Amino acid sequence: MDLRLPSKVLEHILSFVDSNEDRNSVSLVCKSWFETERRTRKRVIVRNCYAVTPAAVARRFPEMKSLTLKGKPHFADYNLVPDGWGGYVWPWIEAMAAKCPSLEELRLKRMVVTDECLEKIAASFKDFKVLVLTSCEGFSTDGLAAIAVACRNLRELELRECIVEDIGGDWLSYFPETLTSLVSLDFSCLDSEVKLSDLERLLSRSPNLKSLKLNRAVSLDALGSLLRLAPQLVELGTGSFSDKLDQEAVAKLSQAFSELKELKSLSGLWDVLPEYIPLLYSVCPGLTSLNLSYATVQMSDLVELITRCSNLQKLWVMDLIEDKGLEVVASSCKELRELRVFPSGAGLDETNVAMTEQGLVYVSEACPNLESVLYFCVQFTNTAMVTIARNRPNLKCFRLCVMEPFAPDHKTQKPLDEGFKAIVERCKDLQRLSVSGLLTDKAFEYIGTHGKKLRMLSIAFAGDSDLMLHHLLSGCESLNKLEIRDCPFGDTALLENAAKLKTMRSLWMSSCCVSFGACKLLSQKMPKLNVEVIDEHPLETRPDSSPVERIYIYRTLAGPRLDMPEFVWTIHKNPEIGVSHLAIK
Amino acid sequence: MFVEKMDEFVNLKATELRLGLPGTDNVCEQRVSCNSNSNKRALQPDAENEIESSTMKTPPRKAQIVGWPPVRSYRKNSIQTKKNESDGESQGIYVKVSMDGAPYLRKIDLSCYKGYSDLLKALELMFKFSVGEYSERDGYRGSDFVPTYEDKDGDWMLIGDVPWEMFESNCKRLRIMKGSEARCLGSGV
Numbered sequence: 001m002d003l004r005l006p007s008k009v010l011e012h013i014l015s016f017v018d019s020n021e022d023r024n025s026v027s028l029v030c031k032s033w034f035e036t037e038r039r040t041r042k043r044v045i046v047r048n049c050y051a052v053t054p055a056a057v058a059r060r061f062p063e064m065k066s067l068t069l070k071g072k073p074h075f076a077d078y079n080l081v082p083d084g085w086g087g088y089v090w091p092w093i094e095a096m097a098a099k100c101p102s103l104e105e106l107r108l109k110r111m112v113v114t115d116e117c118l119e120k121i122a123a124s125f126k127d128f129k130v131l132v133l134t135s136c137e138g139f140s141t142d143g144l145a146a147i148a149v150a151c152r153n154l155r156e157l158e159l160r161e162c163i164v165e166d167i168g169g170d171w172l173s174y175f176p177e178t179l180t181s182l183v184s185l186d187f188s189c190l191d192s193e194v195k196l197s198d199l200e201r202l203l204s205r206s207p208n209l210k211s212l213k214l215n216r217a218v219s220l221d222a223l224g225s226l227l228r229l230a231p232q233l234v235e236l237g238t239g240s241f242s243d244k245l246d247q248e249a250v251a252k253l254s255q256a257f258s259e260l261k262e263l264k265s266l267s268g269l270w271d272v273l274p275e276y277i278p279l280l281y282s283v284c285p286g287l288t289s290l291n292l293s294y295a296t297v298q299m300s301d302l303v304e305l306i307t308r309c310s311n312l313q314k315l316w317v318m319d320l321i322e323d324k325g326l327e328v329v330a331s332s333c334k335e336l337r338e339l340r341v342f343p344s345g346a347g348l349d350e351t352n353v354a355m356t357e358q359g360l361v362y363v364s365e366a367c368p369n370l371e372s373v374l375y376f377c378v379q380f381t382n383t384a385m386v387t388i389a390r391n392r393p394n395l396k397c398f399r400l401c402v403m404e405p406f407a408p409d410h411k412t413q414k415p416l417d418e419g420f421k422a423i424v425e426r427c428k429d430l431q432r433l434s435v436s437g438l439l440t441d442k443a444f445e446y447i448g449t450h451g452k453k454l455r456m457l458s459i460a461f462a463g464d465s466d467l468m469l470h471h472l473l474s475g476c477e478s479l480n481k482l483e484i485r486d487c488p489f490g491d492t493a494l495l496e497n498a499a500k501l502k503t504m505r506s507l508w509m510s511s512c513c514v515s516f517g518a519c520k521l522l523s524q525k526m527p528k529l530n531v532e533v534i535d536e537h538p539l540e541t542r543p544d545s546s547p548v549e550r551i552y553i554y555r556t557l558a559g560p561r562l563d564m565p566e567f568v569w570t571i572h573k574n575p576e577i578g579v580s581h582l583a584i585k
Numbered sequence: 586m587f588v589e590k591m592d593e594f595v596n597l598k599a600t601e602l603r604l605g606l607p608g609t610d611n612v613c614e615q616r617v618s619c620n621s622n623s624n625k626r627a628l629q630p631d632a633e634n635e636i637e638s639s640t641m642k643t644p645p646r647k648a649q650i651v652g653w654p655p656v657r658s659y660r661k662n663s664i665q666t667k668k669n670e671s672d673g674e675s676q677g678i679y680v681k682v683s684m685d686g687a688p689y690l691r692k693i694d695l696s697c698y699k700g701y702s703d704l705l706k707a708l709e710l711m712f713k714f715s716v717g718e719y720s721e722r723d724g725y726r727g728s729d730f731v732p733t734y735e736d737k738d739g740d741w742m743l744i745g746d747v748p749w750e751m752f753e754s755n756c757k758r759l760r761i762m763k764g765s766e767a768r769c770l771g772s773g774v
Contacts, residue, residue, distance in 0.1 A: 401654055
């Protein structure tokens with residue numbers, strides 16, 4: 001009796017399986033399940049573009065409709081990865097154009113995208129619908145024009161915090177009059193002005209537009225007429241909020257805002273003047289997401305808005321909110337799930353002292369659903385962290401950035417070990433953690449012991465010795481991404497825990513104490529890992545004992561990549577240098 | 586704080602449980618050489634400041650650290666643009682502030698403060714100390730710390746002696762002195 005599920009039946013069952021995690025499990029059951037799964041997967045996610053070749057992915061998933069790719073390591077966001085390191089999307093577009101021409105959606109993060117790439121997308125994928133670029137660079141507004149003119153069924157075009165060579169606002173005018181399918185448009189990161197009339201016409205013929213994020217150059221005056229054309233918006237990113245308007249214009253704008261009955265998310269608000277804050281009152285009760293992180297207004301004005309946002313789930317704000325303001329958040333926003341507080345000062349010297357650890361304690365006390373925190377603060381205390389952990393054992397993401405490197409508990413002068421211990425001990429579902437402040441090896445012993453669900457960990461200026469890394473690599477079972485800068489350890493812990501690296505997506509270490517010899521050794525021992533030494537100023541002779549500036553290690557099926565710049569070294573590129581006498585047992 | 590920490594470290598070294606392989610180098614030495622090799626790090630330490638921890642950790646100069654605090658350049662640039670726009674008229678009077686015993690400097694904008702009490706309160710908060718009582722005759726009494734500044738002539742003066750506006754235009758940098766040196770300067774002639 002044939003016990004195999006007929007593939008048609010399996011296909012039908014799989015049409016209900018959305019999660020790629022589940023699909024990955026399905027593909028491991030047996031060969032026929034692997035085959036059926038791969039032929040039916042529509043949404044492909046590759047979280048490290050160098051972990052696998054474009055050709056292999058295209059071959060495996062011929063019915064791919066949506067591709068998500070991530071390129072540079074996370075620390076590239078903070079300028080720790082030199083320009084030219086890699087993350088080029090071109091080979092992927094080439095491969096997909098050849099093998100998966102029915103691709104409709106492309107979502108890229110931290111990748112280099114050129115105008116050529118955008119032109120190829122426009123030319124190759126007849127039914128292209130979605131382009132979302134996050135923290136990408138390498139293209140100009142000309143590339144955008146190519147997408148606009150060719151993609152007749154475009155639904156989403158989102159540029160999130162990209163670095164774009166801005167040649168002018170003309171690109172918007174390239175959307176054909178026949179394009180009526182737009183659902184989401186985000187050009188908030190562009191500098192130059194688009195023609196208001198082009199934008200108005202686009203909005204008039206986009207009845208399905210749900211999300212619109214304007215750039216700073218769109219004036220407050222213009223906003224009024226745009227909102228009147230799109231009252232169905234669910235997400236709005238305003239432009240600059242600071243022009244001087246006359247009474248009539250203000251009244252009109254106020255009216256326009258009150259017509260936004262579906263609005264759930266508000267952002268932008270650059271340079272918002274306090275006198276315009278009341279314009280937003282009408283939309284506040286409906287908001288679930290509010291991004292005030294570019295609004296340089298004082299606490300009293302911020303509070304006026306926040307008291308009215310009783311349904312808020314996500315709040316991004318600057319430390320101008322102060323402890324007092326966070327107390328108001330605590331009492332008004334009971335549904336809060338995610339809080340991010342960014343520093344208002346451009347440098348460490350200009351931080352707002354009226355915001356301390358107390359603000360976060362207030363919110364942790366009063367908001368039962370709080371599960372994700374990003375908090376920049378000048379200093380912190382262990383007691384505060386213990387309280388927060390006790391209040392919120394449901395935390396999933398806790399990123400604390402104490403801005404003074406090596407800052408101890410400012411009340412007791414002790415390291416912040418005990419505070420982070422409480423966090424990892426109590427928050428059993430914690431998946432992402434960023435630590436800072438003065439930390440000894442003990443902190444990492446605690447993290448290794450308790451952080452069993454931890455997937456991503458970021459560390460800077462911490463620890464005393466190799467023990468720190470050893471605790472983490474041997475203790476954190478679910479560890480997937482580890483990024484470390486300026487910590488005093490290297491070789492021994494790395495080599496001892498080499499096998500662990502195969503179970504992780506990647507490890508980044510910069511300005512630590514990893515020697516060139518250890519990198520070579522690791523590279524030789526672990527062929528399924530790419531061990532990249534990123535050194536802009538290597539010594540002429542490069543002895544084994546010389547420390548490397550940065551090391552980026554990731555598991556890969558693709559072998560060494562072929563697009564490495566001069567300053568990236570892997571053993572595959574330079575195998576001639578002999579093995580040192582240091583041997584691993 | 587740093588001195589204590591280093592002492593602790595040194596004393597424990599002998600009994601430290603290490604995972605090191607036989608013949609591997611001292612982690613500390615590696616650490617120091619790491620710092621000196623890294624070109625991305627801070628400028629040379631200011632000769633004025635004693636850094637007790639120079640044998641072990643060399644805490645980086647705050648103003649010079651690449652990628653710290655970890656804020657995306659996009660966000661940093663947005664805030665910077667805003668600052669440049671609003672700083673149209675007054676440029677701000679930025680001076681460095683050092684405190685004896687503290688490993689790094691701060692920078693403050695004197696034009697942000699209305700007068701001496703405002704300034705001193707801010708410094709006390711920033712460096713976690715108190716200045717004691719000021720009197721024209723006796724200087725600062727009741728504290729180990731004395732706030733001083735270097736004027737345009739290169740002389741070290743006691744903060745508070747001259748009118749605020751004169752201080753603002755003459756001050757090159759601040760130094761919070763500690764200990765005996767402070768007492769000499771602080772208690773007048």
